[in-house]
Amino acid sequence: MRAENEYVGKLYDRLDAQRELAATRLREIHRREKGGTSQSRMERDTLEIHHTRRLSELHAAEYGLCFGRIESADGERQYIGRIALADEEQEPLLTDWRASAAEPFYRATPAAPGAVTARRHLRSRGRAVVDFDDDAFGVSALEGRDSSELSGETALLASLTAPRTGRMGDIVSTIQAEQDRVIRSELGGVLVVQGGPGTGKTVVALHRAAYLLYTHRDRLAKSGVLVIGPNRMFLRYIDQVLPALGESEVVLSSIGALYPGVTGADTETPEAAAVKGDARMARVLATALESFRQLPEESWTVTVGRRSAHQEQLEISRALCERAHAAAHRTGEAHNLARPALVERLSSELALRIARDRNARSEGGRMDLDEVADLADELVDEPDVRALVERLWPLLSPEQLLTALFGSPELLAAAMPDFSEAERATLLREPPAPDPGQAVNPDEEAAWTTADVPLLDEAAELLGPLPGRGAAGPTDAAADARELEFAKIVLDDFGVGLVEMDAAMLARQYRGEESFRPLAERAVEDRTWGFGHVIVDEAQELSPMAWRLLTRRCPGRSMTIVGDLAQTGASAGLNSWGEALDEYTAGRWRSVELTVNYRTPAEIMRITEGVLRAIDPALTAPSAVRSGGIRPWSLRLLPEGGGEAKGGRASVLRAAVEREVAALDGGRMAIIYPPTWSAELFYGLVELDGVTVIDDPSALDSPVVLLTAAEAKGLEFDAVLVLEPAEILAAHARGVNDLYVALTRATRSLGVIHSGELPELLEGLDPR
Numbered sequence: 173m174r175a176e177n178e179y180v181g182k183l184y185d186r187l188d189a190q191r192e193l194a195a196t197r198l199r200e201i202h203r204r205e206k207g208g209t210s211q212s213r214m215e216r217d218t219l220e221i222h223h224t225r226r227l228s229e230l231h232a233a234e235y236g237l238c239f240g241r242i243e244s245a246d247g248e249r250q251y252i253g254r255i256a257l258a259d260e261e262q263e264p265l266l267t268d269w270r271a272s273a274a275e276p277f278y279r280a281t282p283a284a285p286g287a288v289t290a291r292r293h294l295r296s297r298g299r300a301v302v303d304f305d306d307d308a309f310g311v312s313a314l315e316g317r318d319s320s321e322l323s324g325e326t327a328l329l330a331s332l333t334a335p336r337t338g339r340m341g342d343i344v345s346t347i348q349a350e351q352d353r354v355i356r357s358e359l360g361g362v363l364v365v366q367g368g369p370g371t372g373k374t375v376v377a378l379h380r381a382a383y384l385l386y387t388h389r390d391r392l393a394k395s396g397v398l399v400i401g402p403n404r405m406f407l408r409y410i411d412q413v414l415p416a417l418g419e420s421e422v423v424l425s426s427i428g429a430l431y432p433g434v435t436g437a438d439t440e441t442p443e444a445a446a447v448k449g450d451a452r453m454a455r456v457l458a459t460a461l462e463s464f465r466q467l468p469e470e471s472w473t474v475t476v477g478r479r480s481a482h483q484e485q486l487e488i489s490r491a492l493c494e495r496a497h498a499a500a501h502r503t504g505e506a507h508n509l510a511r512p513a514l515v516e517r518l519s520s521e522l523a524l525r526i527a528r529d530r531n532a533r534s535e536g537g538r539m540d541l542d543e544v545a546d547l548a549d550e551l552v553d554e555p556d557v558r559a560l561v562e563r564l565w566p567l568l569s570p571e572q573l574l575t576a577l578f579g580s581p582e583l584l585a586a587a588m589p590d591f592s593e594a595e596r597a598t599l600l601r602e603p604p605a606p607d608p609g610q611a612v613n614p615d616e617e618a619a620w621t622t623a624d625v626p627l628l629d630e631a632a633e634l635l636g637p638l639p640g641r642g643a644a645g646p647t648d649a650a651a652d653a654r655e656l657e658f659a660k661i662v663l664d665d666f667g668v669g670l671v672e673m674d675a676a677m678l679a680r681q682y683r684g685e686e687s688f689r690p691l692a693e694r695a696v697e698d699r700t701w702g703f704g705h706v707i708v709d710e711a712q713e714l715s716p717m718a719w720r721l722l723t724r725r726c727p728g729r730s731m732t733i734v735g736d737l738a739q740t741g742a743s744a745g746l747n748s749w750g751e752a753l754d755e756y757t758a759g760r761w762r763s764v765e766l767t768v769n770y771r772t773p774a775e776i777m778r779i780t781e782g783v784l785r786a787i788d789p790a791l792t793a794p795s796a797v798r799s800g801g802i803r804p805w806s807l808r809l810l811p812e813g814g815g816e817a818k819g820g821r822a823s824v825l826r827a828a829v830e831r832e833v834a835a836l837d838g839g840r841m842a843i844i845y846p847p848t849w850s851a852e853l854f855y856g857l858v859e860l861d862g863v864t865v866i867d868d869p870s871a872l873d874s875p876v877v878l879l880t881a882a883e884a885k886g887l888e889f890d891a892v893l894v895l896e897p898a899e900i901l902a903a904h905a906r907g908v909n910d911l912y913v914a915l916t917r918a919t920r921s922l923g924v925i926h927s928g929e930l931p932e933l934l935e936g937l938d939p940r
C-alpha cells in the first residue's frame with residue numbers, strides 16, 4: 173500500500189505540473205496582443221483552444237487518475253490510468269486506458285492471460301490509494317480457484333452495489349474483456365451490439381466514443397461523433413460519462429432533436445407513431461409533393477403587361493407546363509432548387525412566343541436574342557407569371573408540406589393508397605382555424621412530435637432549402653485564398669485534428685463571418701452535417717424513417733448500434749437488426765453480443781424468465797453477475813370495500829412506498845406505472861415527500877421518481893416498484909416488452925404491487 177501510494181503520489185505531482193504548464197501557456201496567450209496579422213491571430217486562437225482543452229482533460233483525470241497495473245513475465249510493470257503521463261525525461265509513468273498498450277489490462281483472463289502474469293486493481297479515495305486487489309494468472313494461480321472471467325471482481329462488485337446517484341458514471345477501471353472487445357472494435361462499418369438488460373451496452377457505447385476519438389482523432393475531430401439516446405431524460409442520465417473521460421465535444425441528442433429548430437414531443441399515439449415511422453412514408457411524402465405541382469387540364473390563360481401599352485393574354489398549354497416541369501426534373505435537384513430551371517424554361521418559351529408574334533406583326537422592329545432574354549427576365553416579375561409558377565411548382569418548406577398533408581383527408585388518401593383508412597386517420601390533424609377572429613395558439617400550430625422529425629427531415633431532403641435560407645451561401649466560394657492558405661498552415665502547424673475545425677472555417681472566422689463555436693453547437697444547427705461516427709443507444713426503438721435520417725447524418729456509414737430486441741417498446745421499432753440495416757448497409761454490418769448482466773441480481777432475473785419467454789421463447793437472458801439478498805416480493809391491493817376502509821387502497825399503496833423509501837439509504841427509487849393507471853392513486857403518490865413525476869430531466873436528482881416503462885428505458889435504480897403489471901401488459905401491443913424493461917431496472921430490490929390477479933408469466937414473487 174505504501175509503495176502504491178508513493179507511485180500514485182508521483183503521478184499526481186506530474187498531473188499538477190502538467191496543469192501548471194498548460195495554465196501558464198494559456199496565461200501567456202491571453203497576455204499576447206489581440207491585434208497583429210491574420211496569421212498571428214489565428215495562431216493565438218488555435219493555441220488557446222488547444223490549451224483550454226488540454227487543461228480540461230487534465231482536470232477530468234483528477235478522480236481515479238490511476239486505477240491499475242499489469243506485470244509481465246520479465247517483471248516489467250505498467251500502470252494504467254485515465255490519461256498518459258511521463259516524467260521529466262519523457263519516460264512513461266502512466267498508460268492511457270485507450271492506448272493499445274493498455275489492452276492486456278482489460279483482456280487478460282485466468283484462462284487466457286496472454287503476456288500478463290499479474291494484474292492489480294487500485295481503489296482510491298481522493299488522491300490516496302485505499303485498497304487494491306490482485307488477479308494472479310498462470311497455471312499455478314488457477315489451481316483450487318474457479319477461473320472467474322471477471323476482472324477486478326472486488327472493485328467491480330463495489331461499484332455495482334454502490335447506491336445509484338441518478339447519473340451514470342464511467343467504468344474505465346473495471347471494463348470487462350467482452351466489453352473491451354466492443355470498445356476497441358475497428359472504426360469502419362456498422363457494429364451492432366445486442367445485449368440483454370444491464371449488460372453495459374450504454375456504458376460500453378460511451379467508452380467506445382471516447383476510445384474512437386482518442387484513436388482516430390484525425391478523422392473524427394472535425395466531423396464529430398453523434399450519440400443518440402431515446403429521450404431527454406436518458407441523455408441527462410448519461411451526460412456525465414464522456415466529460416469524466418475528458419471528452420466534451422461529442423454531440424448527445426435524441427431523434428426528436430435532430431431537426432434544427434424543432435423539439436419533437438413524445439406525445440404521439442402508438443398507432444400514429446407506427447404509421448409515421450413506416451418506410452413507405454418516404455414515398456408518401458414524394459407523392460404528396462408531386463400533388464403540389466399542378467398542371468392544367470388543357471390550358472390556363474395569363475395576362476402580361478397589365479400596366480403597359482402591350483397588355484396581352486397568353487395561353488399556357490398543358491404541353492408547355494409539362495416541358496417546364498421536365499426542365500425542373502432534369503436538374504436532378506431537390507424541389508426548391510429545381511424551380512429556377514422551370515422558371516427559365518417557361519419565361520424563355522413565352523418570351524420567344526411574344527417575340528415571334530411581334531416580329532410577325534412587325535411591331536417596333538425585329539427583336540434580337542438579347543431583347544428576348546430581357547423580355548424573359550421581365551416576364552418572371554409579372555404578377556400573373558409568378559402566380560402561374562406558384563401553381564406549377566410552389567416553393568415549400570418541410571413544415572408546410574407536412575402541415576398540408578396532415579390537414580387534408582383528400583391529400584392523405586391520394587398520397588397513401590397502400591395504407592388503410594384507419595391508418596391514414598391517425599395522421600389527420602385539425603387544419604389551422606379558418607376564422608381569423610379565432611386565435612390559433614402558435615405553440616399548438618408548431619407542435620411537432622418525435623415521430624414527425626424524420627418526416628420533416630425527409631421532406632427537407634426532397635425540398636432543399638428555400639431561396640436565401642440554409643445553404644452555406646457564397647461565403648465558401650468567396651473565401652479569400654490567402655487567408656485560406658494561412659489557415660491551412662496554422663492547422664498544419666498544430667497537427668491535423670488538434671482543433672476540430674477545417675481551414676475554410678478558420679478563414680471565415682477571420683473574415684468575421686463566423687466566430688469560433690464548438691463543434692457540438694455547429695453540428696446540431698446544421699441539418700446536413702455528416703458525422704464521422706454515429707452511436708445509437710436503445711436502437712431497437714428506432715423506426716425505419718428514423719434509420720433513414722440517421723444514415724443521412726452518417727455518410728461514411730461508420731456506426732455503433734446498441735440495443736436489445738427483447739426491450740422494443742415502440743410501435744414502429746425493430747424485430748430484427750437486419751430489418752434496419754440490410755437496406756442501407758447490406759453486407760457491411762457485424763454483430764456481437766454482451767452476455768453478462770451487471771445491473772440486476774440473479775433473484776430478480778429469475779422473476780423475468782417467464783416474461784422473456786413470452787416475448788420470444790428463443791431468447792436467453794444474460795447471466796447475472798451477482799446475487800443480492802433481497803427477494804423480489806409482491807403485494808396485492810384489495811378492491812375498495814374488500815375489508816379495508818374507504819381510501820384503503822391508496823393508503824396501503826402509500827405505506828408500501830414509504831416503507832421502501834425508508835429502506836433506500838441514500839439511493840434512488842423508481843415507481844413504474846402503466847400509462848392507463850388510476851389518476852387518483854397516481855396523485856396520492858405524487859403528494860408524498862420526495863416523490864417526483866418524471867416530466868423534466870432534473871427529476872432524476874429526486875430520490876423517488878414516478879415514471880412509465882417507456883420513460884424508464886435505459887435507466888437504473890436501487891429499488892423499483894412495478895405497479896399493476898397486468899395493465900402494463902395490456903396497455904399496447906408491446907406491453908410484454910415494457911414489463912420486461914420495468915422488471916429489469918433495479919440493482920437491489922424489486923416489488924410488484926397489483927390489484928387483480930398477478931399475470932401468470934410473473935412467477936416466483938414472495939407475497940407480502
Ligand SMILES: Nc1ncnc2c1ncn2[C@@H]1O[C@H](COP(=O)(O)OP(=O)(O)OP(=O)(O)O)[C@@H](O)[C@H]1O
Binds near residue numbers: 367739
Ligand atoms: N464493467 C463494468 N464495470 C462497472 N460497472 C459496469 C460495468 N459494466 C456495466 N456496468 C454497470 O451496469 C449497469 C448497466 O449498464 P448499462 O446501463 O450500460 O446496461 P445496458 O445494457 O445499456 O442496459 P439496458 O438495456 O437495460 O438499458 C450500469 O450501472 C453500468 O455502469
